[in-house]
Amino acid sequence: MRPLKVFATVVLFSLLSACSWFGGEKEVAPDVPEQQLYDEALSALEADNFALAIEKLQLLEARYPFGRFSEQAQLELIYAYFRSYEPESARAAADRFIRLHPSHDNVDYAYYLKGLTAFEQDRSFFEKYLPIDVSQRDPGAALESFESFSTLLNRYPESEYAPDAQKRMQYLKNRLAAHEIHVAAYYMKREAWVAAANRGRYVVENLQETPAVPDALAIMAEAYTELGMHDLAKNSLEVLQLNYPEYEIRPFKKASATLLQTATFGLLGGVEPAEPARPIPPSDRLRAQAQQRADAEEDKNERSLFSRMTFGVFDDEETEEAK
Numbered sequence: 001m002r003p004l005k006v007f008a009t010v011v012l013f014s015l016l017s018a019c020s021w022f023g024g025e026k027e028v029a030p031d032v033p034e035q036q037l038y039d040e041a042l043s044a045l046e047a048d049n050f051a052l053a054i055e056k057l058q059l060l061e062a063r064y065p066f067g068r069f070s071e072q073a074q075l076e077l078i079y080a081y082f083r084s085y086e087p088e089s090a091r092a093a094a095d096r097f098i099r100l101h102p103s104h105d106n107v108d109y110a111y112y113l114k115g116l117t118a119f120e121q122d123r124s125f126f127e128k129y130l131p132i133d134v135s136q137r138d139p140g141a142a143l144e145s146f147e148s149f150s151t152l153l154n155r156y157p158e159s160e161y162a163p164d165a166q167k168r169m170q171y172l173k174n175r176l177a178a179h180e181i182h183v184a185a186y187y188m189k190r191e192a193w194v195a196a197a198n199r200g201r202y203v204v205e206n207l208q209e210t211p212a213v214p215d216a217l218a219i220m221a222e223a224y225t226e227l228g229m230h231d232l233a234k235n236s237l238e239v240l241q242l243n244y245p246e247y248e249i250r251p252f253k254k255a256s257a258t259l260l261q262t263a264t265f266g267l268l269g270g271v272e273p274a275e276p277a278r279p280i281p282p283s284d285r286l287r288a289q290a291q292q293r294a295d296a297e298e299d300k301n302e303r304s305l306f307s308r309m310t311f312g313v314f315d316d317e318e319t320e321e322a323k
Helices: 002-016 018-022 034-046 050-063 070-083 087-100 107-122 125-129 140-155 162-189 193-206 213-227 230-243 259-263 282-309 315-322
Strands: none
Touching: 034 050, 034 070, 050 070, 070 087, 070 107, 087 107, 107 140, 107 162, 140 162, 162 193, 162 213, 193 213, 213 230
């Protein structure tokens, strides 16, 4: 029994000293001056080496938590996370800075970066280049971005980031309103009239001046009609016709199947429920305007060429015909 105890003791000491036998102690990096760490982090940011910048900024904050560059390093860290496509880390760093330094001179920058991080997270890579219907996607990131920009505008209306935040908020309002109408249209097809009417009313009351408002009014009018609330339905319809006289009203609810639909398995004989209107993307609108200007310039050049060829003889006749 005694040899067994001796053997167990030897094995135990061997395991405890295994680290020193095979790996040795890790070499501790020498202390780097605070100024040098900060300069190296800035150089990495300027070179778009965000992984190295994050490493330097984290080291700076860990070794000099109360140094003169500590607060600025926390701000730079938010930006580095944002540029390195780490949205969760960027938001966490922004929340931490806002919590620790609520009266800092540059706290508006932290709110702006937080909103910008969620804004870019909501816009996927494919959405930038493909016509994807964003109204069907989860609006969580868009809502978070809107709230951050809204806080920035309410608390710091004179901030240099306020104008850009306001423009992005308008895009986000259209995005959120389109999602609400998409959900309301789904409720209409499922005959959930109360839920659909509430979604439409939310758009009218909270997301005004968006392209989704006429759809919201049409859904309210139809849903209230189905619920027997004819006064509310009439009011919604009057507001819709007064403010959007060119809007084409179509039913959002799912129509009952006709005999022809049943015989053709739904391929013929029915009218599809109305789909929510889609706001025209700014890029498409600018492209259309540029095309119109190009066409007008081309027509102008053609007329001037004809005028030169005929020495202006037919200019008066063309003018009279145009009138």
